[in-house]
Amino acid sequence: MFSTFANPHRFMSLTRPLLPILTVVAAVMLAAGWIWAIGFVPDEKYQGPTVQIMYVHVPAAMVSLAAYSTMAISSLLYLILKHSLADVAAKSAAPIAAALSFICLVTGSLWGRPTWGTYWIWDARLTSMLFQLFLILGYMALRSAFQREQEAARAGAILCLVGAVNLPIIKFSVEWWNTLHQPAGFISLTGDSSLTAEFFWPLMFNLIGMMVLFGAFLIATMRSEVYKRQYEAKLARLNRSTS
Numbered sequence: 001m002f003s004t005f006a007n008p009h010r011f012m013s014l015t016r017p018l019l020p021i022l023t024v025v026a027a028v029m030l031a032a033g034w035i036w037a038i039g040f041v042p043d044e045k046y047q048g049p050t051v052q053i054m055y056v057h058v059p060a061a062m063v064s065l066a067a068y069s070t071m072a073i074s075s076l077l078y079l080i081l082k083h084s085l086a087d088v089a090a091k092s093a094a095p096i097a098a099a100l101s102f103i104c105l106v107t108g109s110l111w112g113r114p115t116w117g118t119y120w121i122w123d124a125r126l127t128s129m130l131f132q133l134f135l136i137l138g139y140m141a142l143r144s145a146f147q148r149e150q151e152a153a154r155a156g157a158i159l160c161l162v163g164a165v166n167l168p169i170i171k172f173s174v175e176w177w178n179t180l181h182q183p184a185g186f187i188s189l190t191g192d193s194s195l196t197a198e199f200f201w202p203l204m205f206n207l208i209g210m211m212v213l214f215g216a217f218l219i220a221t222m223r224s225e226v227y228k229r230q231y232e233a234k235l236a237r238l239n240r241s242t243s
Helices: 008-040 049-081 084-116 124-144 149-163 166-176 197-242
Strands: none
Touching (some): 008 049, 008 197, 049 166, 049 197, 084 124, 084 149, 084 197, 124 149
């Protein structure tokens, strides 16, 4: 079954109509979510209007973890099954994960200044998120150091899987260590939250919109990478036939 869906030609065919739909849905949800958060959500009792940073920071943080998880799962599938499309997914998710990690750190620093009195503190969650950003940048640099795509894919996949140990550290750091960061129960997978409904639902709206946007960016980047590899393969065949 995986081989059927991992066919690059089938992937290109399936995602051609899907990409504009995801783009429109993400744009509408994020625009509506930010208008909802900025225009209709009241100031928080203790943090005042600075709590509005949450509607960018939290989605960026959570989707950055999803993006790195995509890289790790795709890398594992590539090492096991040797499907090129799995490597395309891992490679394509990397710059998106890096951008989201950077946004998370910047907005977290802006939020931390009025909340903690400083832009940066070596908090366990902040430090592990910074490590994730460096890890992704290292993954991208490692891949670019190889000329052959297969060697780059294998080396990158191994590094990505080793770095995946950081994911549970980011997730549970506020429970394992004494930290200033909000507790992990801030938003849980079960839907429980320390937020009241007036703060929780616009946040969830922005989170879903960010997830859809990640899907749109991932598909667009993967399609570009598939086109690039197909062009390089045709060019290589042409050079062999003329030599």
